[in-house]
Amino acid sequence: MNQAVRNAGAVVAAMLLAGVAAMAQSPVIELQGGAFRVSGWKAPQSEPSGGWGTVFLVYAGTGKVPALLGSYAVEAGTLVFHPRFPVMAGVHYHAVFREPSGLMIARDFDGPSRATNPVARVEQIYPSADVLPSNLLRLYVVFSDPMSRGEAAGHIHVEDDRGNILPDELLPGQELWDPTFRRLTMTFDPGRIKRGLTSNRTIGPPIVEGRHYRLVVDRDWRDARGVPMVQGFARNFTGGPPERTPPDPAQWRVTVPAQGTTNALAVDFPAPMNYSLLLKMIQVARGQAITAGAVALDRHETEWRFTPDTPWKAGDYRLAIDTRLEDLAGNHIGEAFDIDIFEKVSKSIERKSVTIPFAIR
Amino acid sequence: MIKGPVFRRAALAAVAVSAVAIIAIADVPVNLTSGLKTGKPELKSAGALAFGPDGVLFVGDSLGGSVTAIDTNDRTAPKGAASINVDGLDVKIAAMVGAPADQIVVNDMKVNPLSKNVYLSVSRGKGPDAQPLIVKVDTAGAVSNVSLDNVKFSQVSLVDAPASNPGARQDPRTTTITDMSYVEGNLLVAGMSNEEWSSALRSIPVPFKSAGLGATLQIWHDSHGRYETQSPVRTFVPYTIAGRQYVLAAYTCTPLVKIPVDDLKAGAKVKGQTIADLGAGNQPLDMVPYKKDGKDYILVANTAFGLLKVDANHLETYATIDSPTKNPGTAGMPFEKITSATNVKQLSQLDGSNAVVLTATSGPGPAYAPGPPVGPMSLKTIALP
Numbered sequence: 001m002n003q004a005v006r007n008a009g010a011v012v013a014a015m016l017l018a019g020v021a022a023m024a025q026s027p028v029i030e031l032q033g034g035a036f037r038v039s040g041w042k043a044p045q046s047e048p049s050g051g052w053g054t055v056f057l058v059y060a061g062t063g064k065v066p067a068l069l070g071s072y073a074v075e076a077g078t079l080v081f082h083p084r085f086p087v088m089a090g091v092h093y094h095a096v097f098r099e100p101s102g103l104m105i106a107r108d109f110d111g112p113s114r115a116t117n118p119v120a121r122v123e124q125i126y127p128s129a130d131v132l133p134s135n136l137l138r139l140y141v142v143f144s145d146p147m148s149r150g151e152a153a154g155h156i157h158v159e160d161d162r163g164n165i166l167p168d169e170l171l172p173g174q175e176l177w178d179p180t181f182r183r184l185t186m187t188f189d190p191g192r193i194k195r196g197l198t199s200n201r202t203i204g205p206p207i208v209e210g211r212h213y214r215l216v217v218d219r220d221w222r223d224a225r226g227v228p229m230v231q232g233f234a235r236n237f238t239g240g241p242p243e244r245t246p247p248d249p250a251q252w253r254v255t256v257p258a259q260g261t262t263n264a265l266a267v268d269f270p271a272p273m274n275y276s277l278l279l280k281m282i283q284v285a286r287g288q289a290i291t292a293g294a295v296a297l298d299r300h301e302t303e304w305r306f307t308p309d310t311p312w313k314a315g316d317y318r319l320a321i322d323t324r325l326e327d328l329a330g331n332h333i334g335e336a337f338d339i340d341i342f343e344k345v346s347k348s349i350e351r352k353s354v355t356i357p358f359a360i361r
Numbered sequence: 362m363i364k365g366p367v368f369r370r371a372a373l374a375a376v377a378v379s380a381v382a383i384i385a386i387a388d389v390p391v392n393l394t395s396g397l398k399t400g401k402p403e404l405k406s407a408g409a410l411a412f413g414p415d416g417v418l419f420v421g422d423s424l425g426g427s428v429t430a431i432d433t434n435d436r437t438a439p440k441g442a443a444s445i446n447v448d449g450l451d452v453k454i455a456a457m458v459g460a461p462a463d464q465i466v467v468n469d470m471k472v473n474p475l476s477k478n479v480y481l482s483v484s485r486g487k488g489p490d491a492q493p494l495i496v497k498v499d500t501a502g503a504v505s506n507v508s509l510d511n512v513k514f515s516q517v518s519l520v521d522a523p524a525s526n527p528g529a530r531q532d533p534r535t536t537t538i539t540d541m542s543y544v545e546g547n548l549l550v551a552g553m554s555n556e557e558w559s560s561a562l563r564s565i566p567v568p569f570k571s572a573g574l575g576a577t578l579q580i581w582h583d584s585h586g587r588y589e590t591q592s593p594v595r596t597f598v599p600y601t602i603a604g605r606q607y608v609l610a611a612y613t614c615t616p617l618v619k620i621p622v623d624d625l626k627a628g629a630k631v632k633g634q635t636i637a638d639l640g641a642g643n644q645p646l647d648m649v650p651y652k653k654d655g656k657d658y659i660l661v662a663n664t665a666f667g668l669l670k671v672d673a674n675h676l677e678t679y680a681t682i683d684s685p686t687k688n689p690g691t692a693g694m695p696f697e698k699i700t701s702a703t704n705v706k707q708l709s710q711l712d713g714s715n716a717v718v719l720t721a722t723s724g725p726g727p728a729y730a731p732g733p734p735v736g737p738m739s740l741k742t743i744a745l746p
Contacts, residue, residue, distance in 0.1 A: 061456025063449070068459050069506050083459055084506070085485060085492055090461040111459075137558055148487035150466065150733040153726020168642065171613065171730045176555035178533035179405075179424055181489040185555040190613065224488025276533065276556045330558040 029095045029107040036081040036095050036109075043079040047072070048100075056081060059094040068093070089114040090226075120145040120223040122233035125215060126275035127328050129300035130236070133243040134207045137330040139170075139186040140275050141217065146181040146224040155221040156186060161212040168192075169206045181224060185276075207239040243271060243329040246336050249321055249354050259314040259360045264296070264305040267319065267356075272301040274326040281322035284308070286315065312360045319356040393417040394432045396568045397513035402429045404509070407482035407493035410471040411541040411548065413567060418473070418480060419548055420495065421538035426520035428541065428550060430569060432513035435476045435497075443477035443500040444742040445717055451736035453504045454496055460485050466733050470707035470719050476500075479709070479717055479740060480507070498740060517569040519550070543567065544599040544622060545606060551594035562594060564625050598648045598659070603677040611645035611661065617694065619676065636679040637693035639669060642729045647708035649716050651745045660699070660716065660745060662708040665728040668699035670746050699746050706734040715742050 027041035036058050048054050052072035058081055060068045069084035087093075091111040098104045126140040141156065158169040169188060176185035188206045207213065219232040251270050257263035265284065275297065284291040284306055293308040323333040333354060393415045405425035412418055416436040420429045447453070455462040466484040473480060476499075483494040495507040519536060536552040543549075550563040597610035599622075606622040610633065618633035625631060639645070643665040650659045650673065657673040672695045679693055707719035720739050724732025 059456060060459040061452055061462075063452070065449075065453050065456035066504055067457075069457050085458050085460070088460050088464070088486075090464075091459050093459070146489050150487055150724055150735075153724055153730065153732035155725075167727050168729070171644075174537065174539075174553065174730070175732075176537055176553065177489075177535065178555060179489060179535060180533070183533055183555075222487075224486075224490070226487075274556075280532075280534075324557050326557060332557070 027097055027099065027105060029097055029105065031087070031093070031095075031109045034083065034087050036083075036093070038079040038097050041079065041097070041099065042077050043074045045074065052079065052081075054098070055079070055100070056095070056097045058083070059096070060091050062094075087111045115225040115227050118223075118227050118230045120147060120221075120227075120229045121231055122217050122229070125217075125233070125235060127272050127301055128275075129272050131238045131240040132207060133240050133329050134205045134209050135242040135244070135329040136188055136207055137190065137326075137328065138188070138274070139215075141184045141186060143182045143184075143223075147177075147184070148222045148224055148226060149175050149177060149181065151221045152184060152186065155218040157216045157218075158206070159214040159216055161214070163214070166206075166213075183276075205242070209239045209241050211239045213237050213239065243327055243331060244336060246331040247271075247273065247325065247327050247333050249333065249356055252356070254319070254356060254358055256358050256360060257312055259312050262308055262311050264307045265358075266306075267304045268299070269302050269304075272328055273304075274328065275301050277322075277325050278304055281325040282306075283320045284317060285320050286313070286317045291317070314360055316357060316359050318358065320353045321356065322353050393430065393568060394513060397430065397432055397515050399511065399513050401510050402431065402512070402514040402516055404429060404493045406468075406484065406491070407495055408468045409538040409541045409550075410469040410480060410482050411543055412471055412474055412480075413543040413548070416473060416475050418471075418495070419541055419543070420482060421469075421541055421550065422493070423535055423537045423552075424489075426536060427516050427518045428538070428548065428565065428569075429514055429516045430548075430567065431495075431509070433473060433476075433480070433507070434513075435473055435478055437476055439477045439500045442715075443711060444715070445477075445479055445498060445500055445502060445711070445740050446742055447498055447502045447504065447740040449737055450498070450504070450719070450740055451721075451738040454481075454483060454494075457496075457504060457506060458485050458492075458494060462736050465736070466491075467707065467719060467721075467738060468733075470709055470717070472709045472711050472717055474710075477711060481719075515569045517565055519552070519563065539593060540596045542597060542599055542608075544608065549597070549608065549625075551597060551610075553593035562625075595645050596647055598650055600650055600673075600676075607676075609648065609650075609659070611639075611648060613644050615639035615641070615643045615645055615663065615666075617671070635693070636676060637671065637696070639663070639666060639671075639696065644729060646706065649708055649710045649745070651710065651713065651716075653714070653745060658745075660708065661696075662705045662718070664723075664731060666698065668702060668705055668708075668746075669696045670699050671696040701746065702741065702743050704734075706738075710745075711742060714745050716745055717742055 028039045030037045030039055038056055056079055058068040059065065070081050073080050073082065089112045093109040094106065096104065096106045121144050123142045123144050152175050157165045159165055171187045171189055192206050215235050215237065217233040219229050221229055253268040255266040257265055278297055278301060279295055282304055291308055293306050296305045298305055321333065326332045393413050394417060404420065404422050406422050407420050408423045409421035410418060416433045418431045418433050420431060422429065451462045451465045455465045464486050466487060468482040468484060470479060470481045478500060479498040481496040483496050484491040485494055486492060497505050497507050534554065534556045536554050538550055538552050540551045541548060546567060548565045548567050550565060594610045595612055597608050600607045600609040602619065608620045608622060610618045610620060616635045617637035618635050620631055620633040643663050646662040646664065648659050648661050659671045659673045661669045661671055663669060702718050704720045704722065705718045706721050709717050711717050718741050720741060721734035721736060724735055726732050
């Protein structure tokens with residue numbers, strides 16, 4: 001028996017095994033609803049001994065790469081491959097079906113088109129003041145839409161007043177995002193801020209008092225869909241004196257509203273405070289109950305305003321302030337960012353709050 | 362109506378951290394896989410990795426605010442010496458999970474000390490909806506996904522009870538876990554908050570208990586002068602010095618600090634001792650302690666300085682570095698630059714004389730703090746120098 005005859009015999013045997021009904025039409029590979037289907041081929045109920053992967057495989061790359069992860073199912077007689085992860089924009093898929101007869105068909109697919117419409121922009125950068133302390137520790141960049149990580153190092157810069165990029169200002173590599181990827185925390189190089197450290201002594205602080213700077217976010221920063229922003233963002237600021245004194249609630253001014261109103265309670269600080277911590281580290285309480293309401297920040301984060309959900313009642317209230325609340329330079333209540341070792345360092349962590357009582361009349 | 366300032370300070374004793382020592386030195390080895398439940402752990406992200414005994418893999422989830430202990434069930438030692446070399450790793454992972462290669466981010470890499478297979482924590486995508494993956498590369502170089510659909514696991518949350526504003530929108534605070542290590546029955550977790558600067562090291566008893574996050578510690582180190590600072594630890598390793606258990610921690614710009622494990626008690630402020638300074642303008646990535654020709658060394662992977670081989674003999678004899686050093690300020694333990702491997706982004710010990718490195722192009726940005734590495738990525742086995 002020559003080779004062709006042997007092959008023909010094998011094909012006939014395979015067809016008989018696979019069922020004559022399968023001969024009615026040629027198999028076609030389709031991508032429907034995120035799953036790859038072999039239409040026109042009646043799949044046997046039981047999986048082949050080597051697994052469905054011996055019959056049908058999908059690849060999402062070229063060269064010697066593993067096949068796409070996923071699971072197989074026979075649905076109404078049709079073999080279906082469900083990818084483990086959703087079909088993704090920008091991916092090219094190569095699906096290969098090998099009939100038991102030996103006949104091989106392949107079909108290529110592209111994932112959905114990548115989005116191209118820009119939607120994201122920088123809403124604000126905190127601190128929002130025009131003059132920032134020379135030992136400013138952190139910035140918060142707030143975007144309108146979820147962003148991609150891995151972009152900060154290339155797309156946020158501090159420039160001097162002649163437009164030169166100052167390369168060693170920020171520590172962009174460790175991107176600290178909120179869970180929605182809309183707020184990025186950027187840290188200035190702490191080695192240049194801490195007094196006594198090599199970088200501080202030789203290079204100096206990142207911001208120099210009296211000098212003018214420009215904070216620039218490039219339009220090319222990609223959002224979570226991979227699309228650049230609508231526009232870039234820039235803001236000028238001037239270096240101010242370093243902030244070395246821990247915030248002291250005794251210096252805060254409290255403006256108390258009248259009973260029966262839902263007017264805002266206001267607390268004014270002598271210097272701007274850390275934006276993100278200010279939003280959450282001051283509470284209003286009455287007796288054992290925390291008063292529900294909305295917090296807003298104003299006057300470049302020197303004013304905290306609290307609007308209660310229900311009108312103020314006459315009586316004693318208090319503000320409870322978490323001592324981890326920081327100013328712009330990382331000083332927190334009762335403790336400076338860098339501690340002079342000639343002063344005593346306490347032996348234990350004291351997580352506590354300080355209170356400011358006030359009365360509604 | 363404006364009122365004059367009427368202030369009174371009061372410490373709220375109820376919220377003070379209780380001072381209970383929780384570092385237990387286990388006399389009897391604990392089988393870490395007992396007490397795990399079977400199911401599908403929920404991960405929002407997969408970041409820092411650490412192996413404990415019995416092939417248990419700890420996965421840090423910064424977005425989910427948790428650490429998960431997973432039984433890899435991967436405890437068979439390889440036949441003969443392992444050597445893992447894979448080119449185009451990012452392309453292979455991308456093909457496996459159906460993503461463009463530029464959407465694959467490798468977050469951490471650790472070698473399973475029992476099987477010598479390499480485990481990687483990976484993100485599929487770069488936005489908030491990126492899917493977390495654990496990828497295994499076996500000693501034959503085969504790349505596979507570690508399915509978490511039906512595994513033995515245990516999970517502990519790192520999220521503090523919400524502090525304020527009941528009913529407020531999703532808390533924007535996250536703790537990025539920078540490194541983890543299993544030390545004498547505890548998992549030490551170093552983290553960096555996106556809000557407050559003062560960050561803590563957590564010590565979590567293993568197996569995880571349902572209640573309690575373990576001890577919270579603050580590590581201080583005196584560095585070049587009279588000012589003490591409290592910084593986030595970038596990477597650290599357990600280390601025995603003259604019979605005493607220490608943690609050797611590396612910080613940004615780049616002091617090495619030794620901290621006695623005995624001092625790591627709940628609520629403690631611990632003072633570390635700076636015993637080396639690898640220089641400014643650099644960040645440490647990973648450390649591998651090893652012995653060669655009877656001498657102790659630590660191989661340190663760095664952002665700007667590449668691989669450094671640090672002489673770790675007689676660490677007990679080093680005095681605290683307390684005087685300012687010149688830029689690129691270096692002091693304490695001697696070290697030398699290793700040029701046999703470049704572009705090292707991840708480093709993990711394979712065996713007594715070899716390490717596995719992940720090499721890739723640095724992401725955009727300054728050399729000392731670049732963005733996440735970009736492809737092409739390779740795994741290589743290198744001899745410990």
